[in-house]
Amino acid sequence: MTDERAKFVELMKDLPIGMMTTFGPDGPRSVPMARQQVEPSAELWFITARNTRHVDDVVREPKVSLTFSSRDSWVAMTGRAEVVDDRAKLEELWNSFAEAWLPGGPEDPNAVVLRVDVNEAEYWDTPGGTIASVISLAKTKLTGDTYDTDHGTLKP
Template sequence: MSTSIHLPTDPAVKAGNPYPKSDAPTPHSDVHIGGGDATTKTKSLDSGTTVKKQIEDLYKLIDGIETAMMTTRAPNGSLVSRAMQTRKRVHGVDLWFVTDNQSHKLDDLNFDPHVNIAYYRPSTSNWVSVSGRARIVNDRNKIKELWSDDLRAWFGDLQDGVHTGGPEDPRISLIFVEAESAHYQIQEKSAPRALFDIIKGSYTGERPHIGPTRELDAAALGAARKLEE
């Protein structure tokens, strides 16, 4: 984890683990599609690719996957998610979403602004995790800028001249997510080739050569914001 805030590791967190690190000299990937896990401590991170290329690849992924699962934290501590259309990606990987301002998720965001925006593409097994802070934005000009015709369908026209689903509809708010870190995995091999490697590995114990996880911290995302401005 490389976000803008670093807290010391709680020494108790590994207490329940009967296998101390010395027992696992070279821990490999976690068990999920695509291999390396951004959150495995001795992770197979991609260090041979420039930050610029890593950010370009991240943009390609996000721009190609319209729908994300947005996870918020409810006041009772539970984490809840729902599918959301990404309205716009801006500087770095800051993201805009449109919301009904009566949504429970706005209560969640007022309780805890931390969100996760997750993109997953089954056809390639590529995935993206954006960790950030959300802000509810009611700026009418910004709403007009991001509004489009399809919102009429989602909000519906209540025929009162006010709640029309149009850009002036008071129900429409925006959620701005300022990214603090991003993790993603992009496959370097075709899906059949990757599958071949996985099946082969299940016999030989040889790890499939699949794209490593990439991690962009607050500094990298900050640099990307400046590049775009």
């Protein structure tokens, strides 16, 4: 696994909620999505309801954009989404958070899995967290240098 891919997978472990932008007939639309799994091959898995506008958009145009952020790291990516009718995968990924949105459980016919194959990703990370961010901001003010972040691009 490349350093960029390893860093991407590591950052994504701490970024469970992101914004997914679909490109439907009415233009771009972003919705919050809870990421269930990140594969080292740069696949992301989501559980969602089949009867949603974002699923309709993905069926029409599979190109999506995803962004995830925390106080000290940010990831932006583009990819191709696919609705996956795989009951075994749905059961594997199922959790109480999914049940809050789909109370019928993985057997609910409206429950479906979205897989996003990442085409390109970019990340920015401030190693050391909040304290390192404060120090970097202070350094920027004192020296005029730019803000210190670990930046990388991933093209699977």
